[in-house]
Amino acid sequence: MTSLNTSRRCKSTRRLPGGLVFAVLVACLPLTVVVSNAHGEAPGDEAAPFVYTLWETFYAEEGGLPNDHIFALRADGDRLWVGTENGLALYHGGTWKSWGEKDGLPWRVVSAIAVSAKTGDVWLGLFGGGLARFSGGRFDHFNQFNSGLVNDVVYGVAVLDDTVWVATTAGMNALNTVTGEWEIYTEKNAPMEEIWCYSVDAADGKVFAAVWGGGILEWDVATRRWNAHRDPDREMEIDLYRDDGLIHIITTSASYVDGVLWASTYFGLSRYDGRHWRGWMDHDSGLASNFINFTVGRSATSSVNATDLGLSVLVDFASDTWVSYRRDAEDAATWSAHVWTGADELATIATNLDLPNHFVIAAEIQGDDVWIGTGHGLARGRGVGYYDGVRPPASAAEPQGDTP
């Protein structure tokens, strides 16, 4: 399979405001050329990954979602929070509930969502509107005027114990919800070559901030120190020495799970286990595109990646097995799933997913299901019969989802 990488063309968006970035990237889409020569090839007796073939889609016009432009997804048990360009939505038990500014939401654009495992409070990043806490039906608004928030353009939010971490266009914030103290981290007190923080994730005593042009910053809660992970090749768009570090410093998100960091960039995907780095680009893997908007780790060996050319799931790290979901052609009625091992495409499987474009902005894992948010709608891949990793065909579960 040959995939012509378009991401380099888009590097000029680096200094654009966030909202404009999306617009420019969408405009780049028609230039994308993807040629596939592996449709319908089955892997024979080789072990196979689970493939989401059964999808549900959700649109504002159906009622429920307040807007089709999806920026953020966050699973909270059996509930899913959805941040859109014009409101917050909650999907629970098959029904939708939504909040807009008339309902007390302090700002219409919800760009990030985190749920406190301790308190159950929902923290919302508001693109241009600061930060909000949604608790018991009440919105509390924190912005750069009434609080210690460093900037109202919030891209990411994460909660670790009593601390809310906020990624903004002017640095990182940490709010201690018990003492009320706000800390700001910028180039003054952190190894932050850029202050445009695009995403943050926190777990197990670590906080990872994806800094657009500054790599990944790792905060150790115990030592209260930052450690910077940057591309040894600096700003080169090629990976000079493979797996020598972060694949590129233009990072868009980080996800820390089971002691492994997944980092998405506009030039590929990186994985770091604390000792070794591993990088993937579209020419040497099943990654649909190097231009990755968001990554979320399912485990130390699997991650889900939202790219400008669809959804790419690294199903199994050990066997380098991928499944990428995308529209194969502009006029395709539905998306196809492409199964890869390394640079070899093994199969193409039809799905019922019919979202109108495959510029995936957000992704989330909820149990066996996977959710994706795009500029034109939301979809859930149903993980009926889901299994982790790869399995020989004989031992694979009943393919209510589907397996190749």
Next chain:
Amino acid sequence: MPRSRLALVVAVVAVAAGALGADRTYVGTAVCRECHGGGHRDQYAAWLRSPHARAWAALARPESLEIARLSGIHENPFANPVCLGCHATAADTEEWERDATFDLADGVQCELCHGPGSEYSSAEVMSDPDRAAAAGLRSPTAVTCLICHKEKGSHTAVIDVRPFDPDEALGRISHTGRGGELDPPPPLPRSSDPDFVGARACAACHEAGKGNYIFSGWRLTGHADAWAVLTGPRGRRIAASEGVAGDPARDEACLRCHSTASGSSRLGPGFDPTLGVQCESCHGPGAGHAAAGIDAAPPARPNRETCERCHTPGIHGMPPTADWDDRQSLIDHSLPTLAQAVAAATPYKTPFNLVVSPDGERLFVACEASGSLVVIDTTTRAVVAEVAVGQLPHGVCLSPDGARAYVSNRGSDTVSVIDTTKLTVEQTIAVGDEPHGLTTDASGGTLYVANAGSGDVSIVDLARGLETKRLAAGRGAWDVARSADGAAVLVTNNLSHFVPFRTPSRSEVTVIETERSVILDRAVITEANLVQGISTAPSGEYALVTLIRTKNLVPMTRVMQGWVMTNGLGIVWRDGRVDQLLLDEPENYFADPTDVVITPDGRLAFVSGGGIDAVAVVDLDRMAATLAAATDRDRAETLPNHMGVSTEYVERRIPVGTNPRGLAISPDGRFVYVAEALADAVGVIDVSRRERVATIDLGGPSDLTLARSGERIFHSAEVTFGGQFSCHSCHPDGGVDGITYDIEPDGIGLNPVDNRSLRGILDTAPFKWTGKNRTIGRQCGPRLAVFFTRIDPFTPDQVVALERYIQTIPRNPNRHRTGDTLTPAQRRGKRLFEREFSNSGEPLTANQRCSGCHTGPYFTNREKNSVGTGTELDTQDVFDVPHLNNIYESAPYLHDGRAETLEEIWTRFNRTDRHGVTNDMTKDQLNDLVEYLKTL
């Protein structure tokens, strides 16, 4: 050099100077005296003779405790930053800012007036006045003196304080040198194996802690001045008349009786002969005693012969000394312990809340004033035990099996766990700020504590005795109750949410799901505040909460027209709907509804009216019928304000003792117990008879002190038209209700004023945002009748009593500062608070610095100033400079309460830099400044 580059250099130097200023340290008198301690520069001796040198020691006087109490300070004055702010130097500094040569016990030292000396104290720098000034040497002015010497009500009420004339005072403490060459005293004969260690070494054990401030007691005696008097005109005159040719302070004959260890060559490294007749003059050389430390044998006790070695009859031509006993009393330094003094000062009980054991046999009463849990036998109706707990205990609950009692201590931010059999405190658990109400879940494994100060709920794992998390409540989380099915805990909130300027209050009942301990819902109670007491119905259908509907948007003089504050109940239904019904009748209000209990059969509710000394009996079936008969619109708009319907469901009001607060009902539903806070009693109401049948005396004193009398007036609604409200209605716990009032009848909405705390305010006069009232007495005198109460004003005696009570309302401990250590952010913020240069290097005048107006231990210069915050609603733009102590607990801010947070003071309301230069600050600097402000 090009002008631009020159400007850059100037800016860099200025910023560097500012930074240096932040790093200046205090060196102490020992360093100053190296140049200013002898010959023609005897400023050290002049200072030593002045009261400034004894300012710290003065805190050991018994009167200081009373002064502190009138300042709302109910702790050791030696440990309180407000007291130390004027009785010591560098009291607001961290340890690293005080050199080893610095001694806090030297009181008001050179550097309090002249600035920290580390950068200017060398002879080289001091020889160049400009250089010394640049290094931080300040020349004090009258303004400097007035920071501490402006009249303080707490001091004038207790001691005879002369009116302060700063010019005269500056002349009195003048210590101008006479120039000439330095003439330092000869070096002392120090020894590595000393006999004498000096009084400062004695202070290591005989001052703070169990030392009971004996060192300070000595320092207040004439003995401590014995060396200093040799340096004054009288000393020199006497010396000259007795043939001493040179400096008597260096003459062996004089020093023999005016100092200690004169002639000895075995002086310890810290020995200081200028401290006069020290401990070792009477008790003998102390090196061995000091080395033995806690195991030391008692030192020698002086006797008459000891004294008469120096106090010989007719010495210096003076008449024979009075008798021996009188002499001893003059140097007495055996002071009552602080604990004794505090115990003597606070004998009242002040029961706040109470709970009945599951078997109905015991009643547990949390008593705020005595800091104790009183245990009552309900059969004999007598006190059987009293258990000391933390400071200002407020709430009490029991474990489901009754084996443990949990008491919230709002003054110490803890919960005391008490074994109800042994009646001992088993454990003390740290929780949030100002814990009030508390309850367990149905299993008894989790404790929910409402923290009024931090506005949250502590979730405590009782098996581990540890707070596991905090849930954000409303503002001023007050009381808690568990739902009938145990699935939820409901929390009342005393303060309204922040609402847009000139809009009515909105308060909250927070609903917590007990299974996961997460917030489930927040029921909003519109146009209400002071939502305090709560009880859940046995049916599980609703909870009752007490509330006040404060009409703060119209002038308070409207009390004549019928209502300013109405008082009632909120009914919070299971589905989140909220009804409100009043307990008032026209011109017969039910002021300060405080707590509510529901009988086990769910038919009756009892509500305490703290302001009218009564308990209302509410027929809940009739209450439900009243609601059922009303339309939705009436329920939303009419009934909450309708004073004509309360007779339909309020059966009667039962008179009880003074200031009823918490209520508890016996498990069989026969008796309601009432905490009669200001009667030091528990009233017993027979439910079937609907009357109080007994009073249980908790053992408080029978005498009514002036402050206690004032406290009763403060909490009584008798003083307002129709009995609508009391002082307490706006100042719960002496703090604030968090809303902005339209007080004066000058038009709707004009001159809005944010409510201000009464805690520890006496020495922050003048009062009122306009600064018009110089005393609390004036603030609470006839003008109160004009603007608030609209009936006969307080009598003069009542005003005096009320003023005395307000003076004693305890100031909360600061929750953002631990000891004298600041966090890095607070430390950076302090530099910004005191900065002398802007970020661009521009020098800032005093009025452009935070510390310029917010100065002294109260962080106010007690003047009026215009900082550009006046609006079209204000008839003046000059306002009182508010004190900043515990500023974090009195949001909102500014005179009209427009700033919801400290940040907004500068981000929204200081556009022209008139409220200090702040617009150059970066966001992280502003955060640091806010962090420091919280420590004040």
